[in-house]
Amino acid sequence: MRALALTRRPAPGTLADSIGMSEIAEPRPGFRDVLVRVLASTINIDDIHVAEGTFYGGIPIGPRPRPGRPVTPGSDLSGVVIGAGKGVRSLHAGDAVFGVQIPFRSKGAWAEICAIDERWLTPKPDNVPFPCAAACGISGLVALSAIRALKLRRGSRIVVVGATGGIGGMAVQFATRAGAEVIGVCGPAHVDRAYQLGCSLVLDYKTQPWEREISTHIDGVLDLVGGGDVEHAGRSVLDRDGIFVTVVGPERFIGDRPLGWTGIVRVLATVGWRIVKSRFRGPRYVLTGPGAGAGRDLRKVAEAAATGILPPIDSTVPFALQPMRQALRRAAEHRNNGRIVVDMTR
Numbered sequence: 001m002r003a004l005a006l007t008r009r010p011a012p013g014t015l016a017d018s019i020g021m022s023e024i025a026e027p028r029p030g031f032r033d034v035l036v037r038v039l040a041s042t043i044n045i046d047d048i049h050v051a052e053g054t055f056y057g058g059i060p061i062g063p064r065p066r067p068g069r070p071v072t073p074g075s076d077l078s079g080v081v082i083g084a085g086k087g088v089r090s091l092h093a094g095d096a097v098f099g100v101q102i103p104f105r106s107k108g109a110w111a112e113i114c115a116i117d118e119r120w121l122t123p124k125p126d127n128v129p130f131p132c133a134a135a136c137g138i139s140g141l142v143a144l145s146a147i148r149a150l151k152l153r154r155g156s157r158i159v160v161v162g163a164t165g166g167i168g169g170m171a172v173q174f175a176t177r178a179g180a181e182v183i184g185v186c187g188p189a190h191v192d193r194a195y196q197l198g199c200s201l202v203l204d205y206k207t208q209p210w211e212r213e214i215s216t217h218i219d220g221v222l223d224l225v226g227g228g229d230v231e232h233a234g235r236s237v238l239d240r241d242g243i244f245v246t247v248v249g250p251e252r253f254i255g256d257r258p259l260g261w262t263g264i265v266r267v268l269a270t271v272g273w274r275i276v277k278s279r280f281r282g283p284r285y286v287l288t289g290p291g292a293g294a295g296r297d298l299r300k301v302a303e304a305a306a307t308g309i310l311p312p313i314d315s316t317v318p319f320a321l322q323p324m325r326q327a328l329r330r331a332a333e334h335r336n337n338g339r340i341v342v343d344m345t346r
């Protein structure tokens with residue numbers, strides 16, 4: 001089968017140049033694995049960071065590629081079940097599914113066939129096309145965990161910073177569906193999109209400091225961008241009972257470069273200190289993301305997708321080396337807005 005593969009770990013910023021299209025053996029499903037013919041995948045910034053060994057500044061969560069043991073990156077996927085391990089109970093050949101390959105595994109989603117634990121797959125709703133379903137996996141799981149952390153009630157008023165990205169687009173829709181009012185923060189090119197997603201007010205962070213435009217009570221801020229400036233701005237619109245939820249933390253674009261263990265410990269210590277301090281003197285600070293058992297939330301993501309809650313799509317690229325390289329560069333330079341979908345059928 002065809003797969004994008006690495007035989008050595010690329011230096012930070014060089015995944016696009018290091019990756020190659022290879023003919024490799026089809027994966028053999030483990031006990032609880034489902035064999036999926038992949039019809040669509042996506043490019044997430046974290047796919048790049050895991051492959052380059054710079055995830056969260058350099059936490060080594062992905063396997064190291066070697067010449068005899070290539071690694072295929074890629075996490076989001078949708079496709080059709082073509083086989084299963086002996087322990088699989090919930091899915092059968094012919095089922096249309098979507099889900100997320102966890103980063104610890106060496107054979108990811110940028111391949112024609114992927115072996116994936118059944119707990120990280122769910123049936124694809126009939127009314128959601130394969131490319132949209134693939135785009136829902138990580139975006140939906142991260143958005144869901146962030147929205148839970150915000151503890152929304154009907155009538156809550158929140159600010160979503162990065163409202164029109166892959167995660168932000170789903171988070172805005174989850175929040176408005178839960179009865180919250182959302183103020184979206186995004187760049188000038190995406191203001192209309194933010195309104196379409198359901199924001200009641202959209203603030204463009206390039207024109208003015210968005211926090212100065214907010215004069216009403218805010219219950220929570222969801223930060224999908226990261227960095228000290230967003231944290232400072234977010235805290236300035238919250239009172240002590242408010243909650244600041246981030247999926248990134250104090251360092252913007254963390255993962256773009258290695259921080260070394262000293263840098264990683266510094267960032268984690270900052271996060272830990274923020275969490276502890278915020279318990280005594282609000283607003284509460286929460287760093288969140290999908291945990292080890294998050295696969296079961298895919299069912300909720302599927303239910304939402306079936307009702308039209310889908311992430312914004314940046315572009316769709318065919319599964320071929322040059323278009324993939326261009327798309328990887330686009331994602332690595334943060335030029336995408338929303339998910340880049342990989343169409344495995346082209």
Ligand SMILES: NC(=O)c1ccc[n+]([C@@H]2O[C@H](COP(=O)([O-])OP(=O)(O)OC[C@H]3O[C@@H](n4cnc5c(N)ncnc54)[C@H](OP(=O)(O)O)[C@@H]3O)[C@@H](O)[C@H]2O)c1
Nearest residue numbers: 162164165166167186187190205224247288289290337338
């Ligand atoms: N915690 C977790 O488990 C987890 C999992 C996956 C991803 N993440 C992280 O989540 C973040 C978002 O991922 P994504 O895939 O949704 O990214 P994305 O689709 O590339 O979207 C990023 C968004 O950020 C906006 N943005 C950039 N700078 C901004 C600023 N200064 N103020 C306000 N908005 C700004 C962009 O808007 P414009 O284009 O309009 O400027 C864009 O909408 C990434 O940093 C990623 O590493 C965390």
